[in-house]
Amino acid sequence: MDRTDALRLEHVRRQQRRHQNSGELARLRREMDKTLRPPGVHPDRSLGITRRTFLHRSLLTGAVAGAAAYGWFPLLNTIELAYGAETFSFAWISDTHLYPKEVNTRFVEKAVRAVKEVQAMQPPADFLIFGGDLAQLGDPVELQLGNEILKELTITKYFIPGEHDWYLDMGATWEKLFGTSPWSFDHKGVRFIGLDTISHAPDYWSAKKMTPKERMAHMATLDSSVAGAWAAVGREQLTWLDRTLSDWPKDRPVVIFSHNPLYEYYPPWNFWVRDWREVHEVLRPFTNVTNIHGHVHQVLYNEIGTLRSIGMLATSWPWPYAPEGVPPLTIPMVRVDPGDPFDGVGWGKMTVRQGERVDYEYMMWRQDVLATAPWDAGTGDNINQILSPRLADRMWPYQ
Numbered sequence: 498m499d500r501t502d503a504l505r506l507e508h509v510r511r512q513q514r515r516h517q518n519s520g521e522l523a524r525l526r527r528e529m530d531k532t533l534r535p536p537g538v539h540p541d542r543s544l545g546i547t548r549r550t551f552l553h554r555s556l557l558t559g560a561v562a563g564a565a566a567y568g569w570f571p572l573l574n575t576i577e578l579a580y581g582a583e584t585f586s587f588a589w590i591s592d593t594h595l596y597p598k599e600v601n602t603r604f605v606e607k608a609v610r611a612v613k614e615v616q617a618m619q620p621p622a623d624f625l626i627f628g629g630d631l632a633q634l635g636d637p638v639e640l641q642l643g644n645e646i647l648k649e650l651t652i653t654k655y656f657i658p659g660e661h662d663w664y665l666d667m668g669a670t671w672e673k674l675f676g677t678s679p680w681s682f683d684h685k686g687v688r689f690i691g692l693d694t695i696s697h698a699p700d701y702w703s704a705k706k707m708t709p710k711e712r713m714a715h716m717a718t719l720d721s722s723v724a725g726a727w728a729a730v731g732r733e734q735l736t737w738l739d740r741t742l743s744d745w746p747k748d749r750p751v752v753i754f755s756h757n758p759l760y761e762y763y764p765p766w767n768f769w770v771r772d773w774r775e776v777h778e779v780l781r782p783f784t785n786v787t788n789i790h791g792h793v794h795q796v797l798y799n800e801i802g803t804l805r806s807i808g809m810l811a812t813s814w815p816w817p818y819a820p821e822g823v824p825p826l827t828i829p830m831v832r833v834d835p836g837d838p839f840d841g842v843g844w845g846k847m848t849v850r851q852g853e854r855v856d857y858e859y860m861m862w863r864q865d866v867l868a869t870a871p872w873d874a875g876t877g878d879n880i881n882q883i884l885s886p887r888l889a890d891r892m893w894p895y896q
């Protein structure tokens with residue numbers, strides 16, 4: 498076989514693999530639809546996210562001038578999160594992806610800004626969740642830098658790890674600085690749970706004799722070319738989750754923080770957990786569960802059965818939407834200006850009001866966050882990308 502034949506053969510093999518993979522994805526989504534959406538079980542159609550989002554935007558227009566004093570513009574997304582016994586707020590920061598300062602400081606500046614803004618919240622947030630990917634390459638220097646930045650924030654802080662924090666030393670520095678996961682606590686009528694969805698990768702490094710740095714480098718890619726389907730909750734943690742929820746009334750609010758989404762959004766980028774079936778099995782009896790997750794670096798909203806999931810902004814950079822599989826309830830974020838490093842990124846604020854619906858705000862550092870027309874999102878033309886709904890969602894009309 499000459500070189501041209503070898504290249505041709507490799508091309509054919511690659512095409513075959515691609516077809517196999519997309520067939521597998523379609524099979525998975527059909528299974529998801531069958532498992533999670535049995536006849537008669539509907540997502541909460543009363544949520545009306547589109548309408549409420551715009552209502553909240555218009556109501557907040559008058560508040561922008563006041564907020565501008567802090568240098569940011571709170572706008573955006575109002576959704577039902579949970580019912581709490583008292584009014585309180587909490588904040589979320591994730592995906593800061595810090596490099597050592599001598600490499601660059603562009604992500605450091607954004608992390609510092611987010612921390613300052615959370616610290617300036619009035620009334621103060623009850624606590625902060627840090628949702629993972631504090632570091633870029635798991636370097637102890639990066640993690641220590643993140644620790645220093647977050648120390649400026651004096652409210653209670655809870656941490657869950659991201660894959661970028663973990664795979665250089667398999668979580669040793671992370672756990673020394675920020676403790677272990679999972680954890681749970683009750684606060685003003687809500688049970689909060691933090692999961693570790695990143696430390697359960699199958700061992701892809703030993704057979705290939707990778708160094709810790711090589712292992713980490715493979716984890717730092719979006720398409721997981723070597724690591725494969727690494728995101729998972731894991732059997733032990735599922736048992737823990739089941740046990741932790743066993744004494745909690747089925748109709749009381751549960752908020753679960755995880756780095757990766759707890760449903761299947763786009764497996765080729767690990768925008769999922771591979772044991773989503775078991776996760777949903779454990780959560781199925783509960784009627785008010787909200788999953789708040791990082792990792793996707795973009796505005797996302799999804800409902801499966803009684804579980805609602807919210808994708809949070811990163812402070813570092815925004816990812817594009819996956820080429821397919823974006824949940825239909827998502828209102829895409831506005832297309833980011835590549836000349837503005839503070840665009841398309843930010844943090845999140847949740848306010849739980851007594852007996853009322855809860856406001857969730859994407860604290861993006863620009864005025865318009867959600868795209869009201871496809872061309873504003875970069876999702877409506879052939880040059881950028883066309884978002885197509887998940888196969889399962891095409892079979893399930895939301896609107």
Ligand SMILES: [Fe+2]
Pocket residue numbers: 592594629630659792793794811
């Ligand atoms: Fe990230």
Ligand SMILES: [Fe+2]
Pocket residue numbers: 630659660661756792
């Ligand atoms: Fe991540």
